[in-house]
Amino acid sequence: MCRNVLVALVLLVLATGCLDREAAVKRLQADDPRVQSDTIAAVANARDRSMIGELINLLESEDEGVRFMAATGLHKLTGTDRGFHFAKEEKRKQIVAEWRSWWQAAGGGPAHANEEAGPKDATDKGKGDPSNETSKESRL
Numbered sequence: 063m064c065r066n067v068l069v070a071l072v073l074l075v076l077a078t079g080c081l082d083r084e085a086a087v088k089r090l091q092a093d094d095p096r097v098q099s100d101t102i103a104a105v106a107n108a109r110d111r112s113m114i115g116e117l118i119n120l121l122e123s124e125d126e127g128v129r130f131m132a133a134t135g136l137h138k139l140t141g142t143d144r145g146f147h148f149a150k151e152e153k154r155k156q157i158v159a160e161w162r163s164w165w166q167a168a169g170g171g172p173a174h175a176n177e178e179a180g181p182k183d184a185t186d187k188g189k190g191d192p193s194n195e196t197s198k199e200s201r202l
Contacts, residue, residue, distance in 0.1 A: 090120060092135040114165055117139070
């Protein structure tokens with residue numbers, strides 16, 4: 063896809079505030095990290111919480127920039143910062159498992175069809191936990 067067309071598409075999405083889920087999922091699964099990063103930004107700016115599972119999956123991207131954008135997008139959508147941005151690989155795996163567990167508990171289902179969700183992090187109260195009605199996430 064031509065870069066100018068992609069930029070125009072992202073701007074259109076931002077202007078309308080809505081996303082075509084199927085097209086957004088395809089762009090998030092693209093082989094081009096720039097396309098993925100631009101789409102993550104559009105998803106976060108549109109406040110499209112239906113894409114949280116897709117962003118969780120992108121935390122395992124081979125591209126560091128895509129992982130960073132996915133963590134930033136999740137923070138913007140949920141109000142939760144799990145410290146993913148600068149974590150070492152082992153800690154990132156634990157954080158991804160926590161996100162998957164949270165997403166499943168929040169009713170989003172497994173964030174990845176081939177994996178079971180990891181253990182729930184008990185320290186999440188007040189940081190986007192769906193059981194805490196006063197969290198920033200519940201106000202989005």
